[in-house]
Amino acid sequence: MKSEKNTGLTVVAPRASEPAGNYFQHIWASIAFTVTLGVVACIVYPTIVYFLAQTIFPAQANGSLVDKNGEMTTKDEDAVGSYLLGQGFSASQYFQPRPSEAGAGYDPTASGGSNQGPLSDKQINGLTNPATTQPTTQPESLAFDGVRLRTIHYAVNNNIAFNLYHAVYVKNADGSVDLQKQDKVPLSQFENKDGSLNDVALVDAFPHPVLGQDAPDYSRQVVIAADFGTPIPGDAVTASGSGLDPHISPDNAAIQKARVAQARGISPDKVQELIDAHTDQPGLGFLGDPGVNVLMLNLALDAKYPMPTTQPAK
Numbered sequence: 545m546k547s548e549k550n551t552g553l554t555v556v557a558p559r560a561s562e563p564a565g566n567y568f569q570h571i572w573a574s575i576a577f578t579v580t581l582g583v584v585a586c587i588v589y590p591t592i593v594y595f596l597a598q599t600i601f602p603a604q605a606n607g608s609l610v611d612k613n614g615e616m617t618t619k620d621e622d623a624v625g626s627y628l629l630g631q632g633f634s635a636s637q638y639f640q641p642r643p644s645e646a647g648a649g650y651d652p653t654a655s656g657g658s659n660q661g662p663l664s665d666k667q668i669n670g671l672t673n674p675a676t677t678q679p680t681t682q683p684e685s686l687a688f689d690g691v692r693l694r695t696i697h698y699a700v701n702n703n704i705a706f707n708l709y710h711a712v713y714v715k716n717a718d719g720s721v722d723l724q725k726q727d728k729v730p731l732s733q734f735e736n737k738d739g740s741l742n743d744v745a746l747v748d749a750f751p752h753p754v755l756g757q758d759a760p761d762y763s764r765q766v767v768i769a770a771d772f773g774t775p776i777p778g779d780a781v782t783a784s785g786s787g788l789d790p791h792i793s794p795d796n797a798a799i800q801k802a803r804v805a806q807a808r809g810i811s812p813d814k815v816q817e818l819i820d821a822h823t824d825q826p827g828l829g830f831l832g833d834p835g836v837n838v839l840m841l842n843l844a845l846d847a848k849y850p851m852p853t854t855q856p857a858k
Contacts, residue, residue: 614843625839630790633842637807637851639792639800640701641838642779643694646787655786658688668692670747686743692750693743694781696769700731700741702803705773708734711751713760721760723751729767774799791835794823808849818844 597605603616609623610616617623625631630641631650647654660667670690676682689697699706708729714722734742734749749767754760777796797819805812822841826832 610839610843612843613847614840624843626790627837627840628790629788630784631839633838635807636701636803638842638845639797639804639836639838642789642792643689643781643783644787645783650788652788655788657783657785657787665752666690669750669752670743672744672747684744684748686747689743690747690750691781692769693746695772695776696746697741698776698780699769699772702799704776704799705771706769707771708767708769710765711768712765713751713762715762723766723768725768725770726765734767789835790837790839791824792838794819794834794836797823797836797841804845808845808851810849814849815845818848 594605602618603609606618608616608627609618609620610625610627611619611622612624616627629650629652630644632644633640641650644650645658646652646656658667666688668691670686670693671688673682673685673687675684696706698704708731709725710727710729711723711725714724716722734746736742746767751766751768754764777793777799779793780796780799798816801812801815801819805815808815818841819836822844823834823836825834
Protein backbone atom coordinates (compact mmCIF):
# COMPACT_ATOMS: atom_id res chain seq x y z
CA MET A 545 0.00 0.00 0.00
CA LYS A 546 1.46 3.38 -1.13
CA SER A 547 1.81 6.26 1.34
CA GLU A 548 0.52 9.70 0.40
CA LYS A 549 3.05 12.52 0.41
CA ASN A 550 2.28 15.87 2.06
CA THR A 551 2.38 18.50 -0.72
CA GLY A 552 2.18 21.47 1.66
CA LEU A 553 -0.96 22.83 0.00
CA THR A 554 -3.85 24.01 2.16
CA VAL A 555 -7.28 23.50 0.74
CA VAL A 556 -9.81 26.11 1.81
CA ALA A 557 -13.37 25.04 1.74
CA PRO A 558 -15.76 27.33 -0.16
CA ARG A 559 -18.01 29.53 1.93
CA ALA A 560 -21.20 31.37 1.30
CA SER A 561 -20.91 34.72 -0.50
CA GLU A 562 -20.83 37.79 1.74
CA PRO A 563 -23.67 40.34 1.43
CA ALA A 564 -22.80 43.41 -0.74
CA GLY A 565 -25.01 45.84 1.17
CA ASN A 566 -28.66 46.59 0.93
CA TYR A 567 -30.49 48.70 -1.70
CA PHE A 568 -30.48 51.96 0.27
CA GLN A 569 -26.76 51.78 0.94
CA HIS A 570 -26.15 51.77 -2.83
CA ILE A 571 -28.44 54.78 -3.31
CA TRP A 572 -26.74 56.83 -0.59
CA ALA A 573 -23.30 55.94 -1.97
CA SER A 574 -24.35 57.15 -5.44
CA ILE A 575 -25.80 60.37 -4.01
CA ALA A 576 -22.65 61.05 -2.02
CA PHE A 577 -20.45 60.46 -5.08
CA THR A 578 -22.59 62.73 -7.27
CA VAL A 579 -22.57 65.56 -4.71
CA THR A 580 -18.82 65.26 -4.19
CA LEU A 581 -18.13 65.28 -7.92
CA GLY A 582 -20.48 68.23 -8.40
CA VAL A 583 -18.73 70.27 -5.71
CA VAL A 584 -15.30 69.51 -7.19
CA ALA A 585 -16.24 70.06 -10.84
CA CYS A 586 -18.69 72.95 -10.42
CA ILE A 587 -17.24 74.90 -7.48
CA VAL A 588 -13.69 73.95 -6.54
CA TYR A 589 -12.20 73.57 -10.03
CA PRO A 590 -13.84 76.72 -11.57
CA THR A 591 -12.86 78.76 -8.49
CA ILE A 592 -9.23 77.72 -8.78
CA VAL A 593 -9.17 78.43 -12.52
CA TYR A 594 -10.88 81.80 -12.01
CA PHE A 595 -8.43 83.02 -9.38
CA LEU A 596 -5.42 81.75 -11.35
CA ALA A 597 -6.67 83.50 -14.51
CA GLN A 598 -7.43 86.76 -12.70
CA THR A 599 -4.01 86.67 -11.04
CA ILE A 600 -1.80 85.60 -13.94
CA PHE A 601 -3.75 86.72 -17.06
CA PRO A 602 -6.29 89.33 -15.90
CA ALA A 603 -6.61 91.17 -19.25
CA GLN A 604 -7.06 88.01 -21.30
CA ALA A 605 -9.49 86.55 -18.77
CA ASN A 606 -11.70 89.63 -19.08
CA GLY A 607 -12.00 89.66 -22.88
CA SER A 608 -8.64 91.07 -24.04
CA LEU A 609 -10.00 94.62 -23.81
CA VAL A 610 -7.80 97.50 -25.01
CA ASP A 611 -7.90 101.21 -24.27
CA LYS A 612 -7.44 104.11 -26.70
CA ASN A 613 -3.65 103.80 -26.37
CA GLY A 614 -3.73 100.18 -27.49
CA GLU A 615 -2.86 98.87 -24.02
CA MET A 616 -4.65 95.96 -22.36
CA THR A 617 -7.11 97.02 -19.68
CA THR A 618 -9.49 95.39 -17.23
CA LYS A 619 -11.67 98.50 -16.87
CA ASP A 620 -14.80 98.53 -18.99
CA GLU A 621 -15.01 102.31 -18.87
CA ASP A 622 -11.57 102.66 -20.48
CA ALA A 623 -12.07 99.99 -23.14
CA VAL A 624 -12.55 100.97 -26.79
CA GLY A 625 -12.69 97.41 -28.11
CA SER A 626 -11.33 93.91 -27.85
CA TYR A 627 -8.16 92.62 -29.44
CA LEU A 628 -10.10 89.48 -30.38
CA LEU A 629 -13.22 91.05 -31.96
CA GLY A 630 -13.68 93.06 -35.12
CA GLN A 631 -15.57 96.32 -35.18
CA GLY A 632 -16.66 98.73 -37.87
CA PHE A 633 -14.57 101.61 -39.24
CA SER A 634 -15.80 103.71 -42.16
CA ALA A 635 -13.81 106.98 -42.12
CA SER A 636 -11.14 107.33 -44.81
CA GLN A 637 -8.32 107.76 -42.26
CA TYR A 638 -8.90 104.27 -40.88
CA PHE A 639 -8.29 100.79 -42.17
CA GLN A 640 -11.61 99.04 -42.71
CA PRO A 641 -12.32 95.49 -41.52
CA ARG A 642 -13.92 92.55 -43.26
CA PRO A 643 -17.67 92.79 -43.90
CA SER A 644 -19.73 91.41 -41.04
CA GLU A 645 -23.03 89.57 -40.96
CA ALA A 646 -23.12 89.14 -37.18
CA GLY A 647 -26.43 90.70 -36.23
CA ALA A 648 -26.50 94.24 -37.58
CA GLY A 649 -22.72 93.96 -37.99
CA TYR A 650 -19.90 93.11 -35.56
CA ASP A 651 -22.42 92.19 -32.85
CA PRO A 652 -20.66 89.80 -30.43
CA THR A 653 -24.03 88.60 -29.11
CA ALA A 654 -25.11 87.45 -32.60
CA SER A 655 -21.96 85.90 -34.00
CA GLY A 656 -22.49 84.10 -37.30
CA GLY A 657 -22.33 84.28 -41.08
CA SER A 658 -24.94 84.51 -43.81
CA ASN A 659 -25.00 80.74 -44.50
CA GLN A 660 -25.16 81.58 -48.21
CA GLY A 661 -23.41 79.22 -50.63
CA PRO A 662 -20.82 80.38 -53.18
CA LEU A 663 -23.41 80.19 -56.00
CA SER A 664 -26.18 81.94 -54.07
CA ASP A 665 -27.75 84.81 -55.99
CA LYS A 666 -28.20 86.73 -52.73
CA GLN A 667 -24.53 86.25 -51.81
CA ILE A 668 -23.25 87.31 -55.25
CA ASN A 669 -25.75 89.91 -56.48
CA GLY A 670 -27.40 91.15 -53.29
CA LEU A 671 -31.05 91.56 -52.43
CA THR A 672 -33.48 94.47 -52.08
CA ASN A 673 -36.71 94.97 -50.15
CA PRO A 674 -39.50 95.90 -52.57
CA ALA A 675 -41.32 99.18 -52.20
CA THR A 676 -44.46 98.99 -50.08
CA THR A 677 -47.64 100.98 -49.66
CA GLN A 678 -49.04 99.10 -46.64
CA PRO A 679 -49.02 99.76 -43.76
CA THR A 680 -46.92 102.77 -44.82
CA THR A 681 -45.35 103.88 -48.07
CA GLN A 682 -41.69 102.88 -48.15
CA PRO A 683 -39.29 103.08 -51.11
CA GLU A 684 -37.29 100.10 -52.31
CA SER A 685 -34.35 99.52 -49.97
CA LEU A 686 -31.20 97.43 -49.73
CA ALA A 687 -31.66 94.18 -47.79
CA PHE A 688 -28.28 92.54 -48.47
CA ASP A 689 -25.33 94.05 -50.33
CA GLY A 690 -23.64 91.00 -51.88
CA VAL A 691 -20.15 90.49 -53.29
CA ARG A 692 -20.60 92.51 -56.49
CA LEU A 693 -21.73 95.64 -54.65
CA ARG A 694 -19.05 95.25 -51.96
CA THR A 695 -16.41 94.97 -54.69
CA ILE A 696 -17.55 98.21 -56.33
CA HIS A 697 -17.60 100.06 -53.00
CA TYR A 698 -14.14 98.75 -52.13
CA ALA A 699 -12.77 99.85 -55.50
CA VAL A 700 -14.32 103.32 -55.22
CA ASN A 701 -13.14 103.83 -51.63
CA ASN A 702 -9.57 102.84 -52.48
CA ASN A 703 -9.29 104.55 -55.88
CA ILE A 704 -9.03 101.29 -57.84
CA ALA A 705 -9.85 101.77 -61.51
CA PHE A 706 -12.59 99.62 -63.02
CA ASN A 707 -15.31 99.74 -65.65
CA LEU A 708 -19.02 99.07 -65.63
CA TYR A 709 -20.42 97.25 -68.65
CA HIS A 710 -23.76 96.29 -70.02
CA ALA A 711 -23.68 92.54 -70.55
CA VAL A 712 -25.88 89.84 -72.06
CA TYR A 713 -25.98 86.08 -71.58
CA VAL A 714 -24.32 84.08 -74.37
CA LYS A 715 -24.68 80.31 -74.78
CA ASN A 716 -21.47 78.54 -75.76
CA ALA A 717 -21.16 75.56 -78.09
CA ASP A 718 -20.66 73.23 -75.12
CA GLY A 719 -23.91 74.39 -73.56
CA SER A 720 -22.33 76.58 -70.89
CA VAL A 721 -23.48 80.15 -70.41
CA ASP A 722 -21.31 83.25 -70.04
CA LEU A 723 -21.90 86.93 -69.51
CA GLN A 724 -20.48 88.84 -72.45
CA LYS A 725 -19.46 92.48 -72.01
CA GLN A 726 -20.94 95.05 -74.37
CA ASP A 727 -20.84 98.83 -74.08
CA LYS A 728 -19.39 100.69 -71.10
CA VAL A 729 -21.73 102.25 -68.57
CA PRO A 730 -20.66 105.44 -66.75
CA LEU A 731 -20.60 105.02 -62.99
CA SER A 732 -22.42 108.34 -62.68
CA GLN A 733 -25.53 106.54 -63.93
CA PHE A 734 -25.62 104.79 -60.56
CA GLU A 735 -24.80 107.74 -58.32
CA ASN A 736 -27.09 109.80 -56.14
CA LYS A 737 -27.16 113.58 -56.31
CA ASP A 738 -24.55 113.80 -53.54
CA GLY A 739 -22.14 111.57 -55.47
CA SER A 740 -22.69 108.48 -53.33
CA LEU A 741 -23.45 105.13 -54.97
CA ASN A 742 -27.08 104.21 -55.52
CA ASP A 743 -26.87 100.73 -54.03
CA VAL A 744 -30.46 99.78 -54.83
CA ALA A 745 -30.10 100.69 -58.51
CA LEU A 746 -26.87 98.71 -58.79
CA VAL A 747 -28.28 95.60 -57.13
CA ASP A 748 -31.34 95.76 -59.38
CA ALA A 749 -29.09 95.95 -62.45
CA PHE A 750 -26.88 92.99 -61.51
CA PRO A 751 -27.39 89.64 -63.31
CA HIS A 752 -29.98 87.98 -61.09
CA PRO A 753 -31.40 84.74 -62.48
CA VAL A 754 -34.95 85.03 -63.75
CA LEU A 755 -37.34 83.25 -61.41
CA GLY A 756 -39.21 80.34 -62.89
CA GLN A 757 -36.81 79.92 -65.83
CA ASP A 758 -34.28 77.12 -66.17
CA ALA A 759 -32.25 79.03 -68.76
CA PRO A 760 -31.13 82.68 -68.66
CA ASP A 761 -33.07 85.33 -70.52
CA TYR A 762 -30.73 85.93 -73.48
CA SER A 763 -32.47 89.17 -74.38
CA ARG A 764 -32.05 90.69 -70.92
CA GLN A 765 -29.33 93.30 -70.47
CA VAL A 766 -27.59 93.48 -67.10
CA VAL A 767 -24.67 95.40 -65.56
CA ILE A 768 -21.35 93.96 -64.39
CA ALA A 769 -18.07 95.45 -63.16
CA ALA A 770 -14.79 94.36 -64.74
CA ASP A 771 -11.23 95.41 -65.63
CA PHE A 772 -10.18 96.15 -62.05
CA GLY A 773 -6.78 97.81 -61.93
CA THR A 774 -5.88 95.82 -58.81
CA PRO A 775 -7.16 92.35 -57.86
CA ILE A 776 -9.63 92.64 -54.98
CA PRO A 777 -8.70 90.40 -52.00
CA GLY A 778 -11.39 87.91 -51.07
CA ASP A 779 -11.47 89.01 -47.42
CA ALA A 780 -12.35 92.55 -48.52
CA VAL A 781 -15.74 91.48 -49.90
CA THR A 782 -16.66 88.35 -47.90
CA ALA A 783 -17.48 88.01 -44.22
CA SER A 784 -15.81 85.56 -41.89
CA GLY A 785 -17.76 82.63 -40.47
CA SER A 786 -18.17 84.42 -37.14
CA GLY A 787 -18.62 87.92 -38.54
CA LEU A 788 -16.19 89.05 -35.82
CA ASP A 789 -12.77 88.39 -37.34
CA PRO A 790 -10.47 91.22 -36.12
CA HIS A 791 -7.94 90.66 -38.93
CA ILE A 792 -7.62 91.50 -42.60
CA SER A 793 -5.07 90.02 -44.98
CA PRO A 794 -1.76 91.84 -45.64
CA ASP A 795 -2.86 92.24 -49.29
CA ASN A 796 -6.04 93.97 -48.15
CA ALA A 797 -4.06 96.28 -45.86
CA ALA A 798 -1.58 97.08 -48.65
CA ILE A 799 -4.41 98.30 -50.90
CA GLN A 800 -5.94 100.48 -48.18
CA LYS A 801 -2.56 101.94 -47.24
CA ALA A 802 -2.57 104.72 -49.86
CA ARG A 803 -6.00 105.99 -48.83
CA VAL A 804 -5.11 106.06 -45.13
CA ALA A 805 -1.77 107.77 -45.80
CA GLN A 806 -3.42 110.46 -47.92
CA ALA A 807 -6.14 111.11 -45.35
CA ARG A 808 -3.56 111.52 -42.57
CA GLY A 809 -1.04 113.46 -44.65
CA ILE A 810 1.81 111.00 -44.16
CA SER A 811 3.85 108.79 -46.47
CA PRO A 812 2.71 105.26 -47.31
CA ASP A 813 6.03 103.96 -45.96
CA LYS A 814 5.14 105.20 -42.47
CA VAL A 815 1.79 103.46 -42.67
CA GLN A 816 3.50 100.27 -43.84
CA GLU A 817 5.74 100.31 -40.75
CA LEU A 818 2.65 100.19 -38.55
CA ILE A 819 1.06 97.50 -40.71
CA ASP A 820 4.14 95.32 -40.23
CA ALA A 821 4.14 95.98 -36.48
CA HIS A 822 0.50 94.86 -36.14
CA THR A 823 0.59 91.81 -38.39
CA ASP A 824 0.01 88.63 -36.41
CA GLN A 825 1.89 85.61 -37.72
CA PRO A 826 0.32 82.12 -38.07
CA GLY A 827 -0.07 80.16 -34.86
CA LEU A 828 3.02 78.07 -34.13
CA GLY A 829 4.44 79.46 -37.35
CA PHE A 830 2.27 77.37 -39.68
CA LEU A 831 -1.35 77.34 -38.49
CA GLY A 832 -3.39 79.72 -40.65
CA ASP A 833 -2.23 82.84 -42.49
CA PRO A 834 -0.76 86.16 -41.35
CA GLY A 835 -3.39 88.74 -40.42
CA VAL A 836 -3.38 92.47 -39.69
CA ASN A 837 -5.31 93.39 -36.53
CA VAL A 838 -7.47 96.32 -37.69
CA LEU A 839 -8.35 97.75 -34.27
CA MET A 840 -4.77 97.72 -33.01
CA LEU A 841 -3.49 99.22 -36.27
CA ASN A 842 -6.06 102.06 -36.20
CA LEU A 843 -5.29 102.82 -32.55
CA ALA A 844 -1.58 102.95 -33.38
CA LEU A 845 -2.30 105.35 -36.24
CA ASP A 846 -4.27 107.67 -33.96
CA ALA A 847 -1.50 107.57 -31.36
CA LYS A 848 1.40 108.21 -33.72
CA TYR A 849 -0.19 110.20 -36.55
CA PRO A 850 -3.34 111.86 -35.15
CA MET A 851 -5.68 113.70 -37.43
CA PRO A 852 -5.32 117.49 -37.21
CA THR A 853 -8.06 119.13 -35.18
CA THR A 854 -10.06 121.92 -36.76
CA GLN A 855 -9.48 125.24 -35.00
CA PRO A 856 -12.67 127.15 -34.13
CA ALA A 857 -13.21 130.34 -36.07
CA LYS A 858 -12.42 133.52 -34.15
